[in-house]
Amino acid sequence: MITLKEIAAEAGVSMMTVSNVINHNWARVSPEKAEQILAIIDKYHYVPNMAARSLSSKASHIVAVLLPLWYETADSLLLDPYAGQMVGMIEMLLREKNYYVMLCSFKTVEQVLTFQSNWQIDGSILILPHEDAITHELTEKSASPLVVIDRRFEDLPMLSVLVDDEKGGYIATKYLLERGHRRIGFAGPNFKDSSVIQSRYNGYVRALGEYGLSPDPELAFSGYYHQPGGEEVGKIIVGMERRPSAVIATEDSIACGIIKMCQKKSMRIPEDLSVIGFDDSLPARLISPGLTTVRQDIQHKAACAVNMLLNAISDSEKRDDSVTLSVEIVERESVASWAE
Amino acid sequence: MITLKEIAAEAGVSMMTVSNVINHNWARVSPEKAEQILAIIDKYHYVPNMAARSLSSKASHIVAVLLPLWYETADSLLLDPYAGQMVGMIEMLLREKNYYVMLCSFKTVEQVLTFQSNWQIDGSILILPHEDAITHELTEKSASPLVVIDRRFEDLPMLSVLVDDEKGGYIATKYLLERGHRRIGFAGPNFKDSSVIQSRYNGYVRALGEYGLSPDPELAFSGYYHQPGGEEVGKIIVGMERRPSAVIATEDSIACGIIKMCQKKSMRIPEDLSVIGFDDSLPARLISPGLTTVRQDIQHKAACAVNMLLNAISDSEKRDDSVTLSVEIVERESVASWAE
DNA sequence: CTGAAAGCGCTTACAG
DNA sequence: CTGAAAGCGCTTACAG
Numbered sequence: 001m002i003t004l005k006e007i008a009a010e011a012g013v014s015m016m017t018v019s020n021v022i023n024h025n026w027a028r029v030s031p032e033k034a035e036q037i038l039a040i041i042d043k044y045h046y047v048p049n050m051a052a053r054s055l056s057s058k059a060s061h062i063v064a065v066l067l068p069l070w071y072e073t074a075d076s077l078l079l080d081p082y083a084g085q086m087v088g089m090i091e092m093l094l095r096e097k098n099y100y101v102m103l104c105s106f107k108t109v110e111q112v113l114t115f116q117s118n119w120q121i122d123g124s125i126l127i128l129p130h131e132d133a134i135t136h137e138l139t140e141k142s143a144s145p146l147v148v149i150d151r152r153f154e155d156l157p158m159l160s161v162l163v164d165d166e167k168g169g170y171i172a173t174k175y176l177l178e179r180g181h182r183r184i185g186f187a188g189p190n191f192k193d194s195s196v197i198q199s200r201y202n203g204y205v206r207a208l209g210e211y212g213l214s215p216d217p218e219l220a221f222s223g224y225y226h227q228p229g230g231e232e233v234g235k236i237i238v239g240m241e242r243r244p245s246a247v248i249a250t251e252d253s254i255a256c257g258i259i260k261m262c263q264k265k266s267m268r269i270p271e272d273l274s275v276i277g278f279d280d281s282l283p284a285r286l287i288s289p290g291l292t293t294v295r296q297d298i299q300h301k302a303a304c305a306v307n308m309l310l311n312a313i314s315d316s317e318k319r320d321d322s323v324t325l326s327v328e329i330v331e332r333e334s335v336a337s338w339a340e
Numbered sequence: 341m342i343t344l345k346e347i348a349a350e351a352g353v354s355m356m357t358v359s360n361v362i363n364h365n366w367a368r369v370s371p372e373k374a375e376q377i378l379a380i381i382d383k384y385h386y387v388p389n390m391a392a393r394s395l396s397s398k399a400s401h402i403v404a405v406l407l408p409l410w411y412e413t414a415d416s417l418l419l420d421p422y423a424g425q426m427v428g429m430i431e432m433l434l435r436e437k438n439y440y441v442m443l444c445s446f447k448t449v450e451q452v453l454t455f456q457s458n459w460q461i462d463g464s465i466l467i468l469p470h471e472d473a474i475t476h477e478l479t480e481k482s483a484s485p486l487v488v489i490d491r492r493f494e495d496l497p498m499l500s501v502l503v504d505d506e507k508g509g510y511i512a513t514k515y516l517l518e519r520g521h522r523r524i525g526f527a528g529p530n531f532k533d534s535s536v537i538q539s540r541y542n543g544y545v546r547a548l549g550e551y552g553l554s555p556d557p558e559l560a561f562s563g564y565y566h567q568p569g570g571e572e573v574g575k576i577i578v579g580m581e582r583r584p585s586a587v588i589a590t591e592d593s594i595a596c597g598i599i600k601m602c603q604k605k606s607m608r609i610p611e612d613l614s615v616i617g618f619d620d621s622l623p624a625r626l627i628s629p630g631l632t633t634v635r636q637d638i639q640h641k642a643a644c645a646v647n648m649l650l651n652a653i654s655d656s657e658k659r660d661d662s663v664t665l666s667v668e669i670v671e672r673e674s675v676a677s678w679a680e
Numbered sequence: 681c682t683g684a685a686a687g688c689g690c691t692t693a694c695a696g
Numbered sequence: 697c698t699g700a701a702a703g704c705g706c707t708t709a710c711a712g
Contacts, residue, residue, distance in 0.1 A: 001457065003689055014699045019691065030697060047457040051400065052689035054391040055704045062442075067428070081622065084424025091407075091443045100459070102402075103431045103441050117341065117387040119440070227626055256626035263628050282421065283626040286567055286596035288603050343705055354683045359707065370681060392705035395688045 230257020
């Protein structure tokens, strides 16, 4: 482990000069010395000590990826493939910019703040924010810039990257309407709990409205989670007198549950029931028929979050910004045309 | 940001005494002073600066999770849900032990070594090692302890956590044999490329042997990857004169591809073809019929890796150790009994 | 049990 | 363009 000091000694210059070379302050070093010092650095494979740099400068070059623990199970949310993808992309993008990423799973705001000051974190990205109260408090108290994914509060300045959920609900519904469907179900977690779900539902209502339809309460399946929830919805649909000809599920796993249960009860997908999901997760292409679903561009999302954070780190003016990304339909085989 | 020095001043003691309190060296502090100092720490919400600690002690308390980038795409391997789960579990376990985790995706050994010395990493865990040459070089050159998951070389000391793949292949095959199957296919990536696949195949051969059967080359589908590969295998099976009555796939996604294609070609699963996968990944339960598969306990695996690493960090004697975890069959609906 | 000194490896701020 | 000084916030090693 050779140090900057030793390099300075070997080159016969001051530590400052070596430091300037390492930090590419070429204006402060003569080309000859720079070259000579570079050679020595190369020769000994010198690698700067980030802890020392962090201590003396005020920048740690560490970004925290904040991972709320799941309520009940306290499992890591990296169990969710979406989160894994986001973290993976974020790490790669940050690495290109010479930032390092630390993971920080947490239950309380306190834990995050402690973590942040432990390492003098330069900035944080919060993924899959679950509880609004915590997210709110975090954006208020975070010492360094914080980018929140998928959540925004209008009552305080914050950095956020959003997805156009209303549009997602709208285009999914429109897609079905254009194919002749008129009785369209909408299944998801409790609408009131989540603004994401609420927005998607609003898009659904808007599309129906354009066709002179109003939402049928019987077709709003609220309060169903993941695959088991989807299976329950499937059971209900199978048992209905006037079945919907199509359902939109706010999650691929819910859609998968619906499909699985309906197939079990001998309904044909998509002939008897068309299904659209959300997210284009891995299972969407693995099940048969392949699931038609509303996709968000996760890579783009990660890039936006990283850019926004980096801007905020270098320019403290930028503490209130928001980007909303679009969504698109991925067509596979789970939707058929419907002629009443 | 209050510092240790300021706390010492306020308490009227030396920095050393405060340091001893913070580090729980109770033997070196009188109870009264300790209590008083604790109160001050609490009052100001003092949080130690890890960079400073890392610099002066030799321990950074940082563990690196090493993520090889995928060959072709250079995508983050966190796209793989398995990797996400591992990383999530590792982070939680390490956090309990007061370690911090940094992510480090890489293509070259050089990148990892630089990263390690940048932060004076205490130890590393390598997930999903792809290229043997890189893994080998890494275990040789890593400055601090390195735990390798799913790989072991007999020619050098190393820390590794393995899964009993031979047993996995064996029990899957046995499971089918016991249900009357005699023509059993085996589908996976190129057997020669990966010792994991080779071991599973060996288990398959051993189980067949116990029933007086020898492997039929026509039923060894080697060189197929992920879902598209599975679909190809499905196509082949559908077109065969003497179809197998069951197939074992070395990955759930391959199994899903086989099922999807066979269903498309009007074969019934499991009546016409039984399928067993490996991994018990999310899709296994989302498809219909639910996929019977060989599961490894990822939580346990992560815990073993973390324990092994922590032991090696605190005791430099422990630089050669290996644990092999067992596997089990998760029964769902993709296997039927077979009567020739 | 307690403390004064020195140092970890770097950068900032200031002089020249 | 170059450098000497001071300091970032902690711990180690040594004395008492």
